[in-house]
Amino acid sequence: ATVEVNENLGSELIVHASTGNERLTVRLDGSNRIAAGDSIQLAVKMDHAVFFDAETEQAVY
Structure with missing residues (x-):
């Protein structure tokens, strides 16, 4: 993935x-x-993931 923007919030x-x-x-x-x-590689921990519908902005998983 290519980083577009990052927000440094201190602890995260x-x-x-x-x-x-x-x-x-x-x-x-x-x-x-x-x-x-920057180019980054990501791996998802599915038990920590939340996915949203782009149109409704409702959580789908």
Whole structure:
């Protein structure tokens, strides 16, 4: 994924990224050093994941 924007909140880092036509928002530990334009690899812990419908913004999983 390519990082578009990151929000450093101190103890956590919110990263907005895209891969192809998909947009992702992920919450990472604040000690990560990631900048806009960086390429990152992500692995999802499904027991911690929440997915939303892009149109309704309702949680779907």
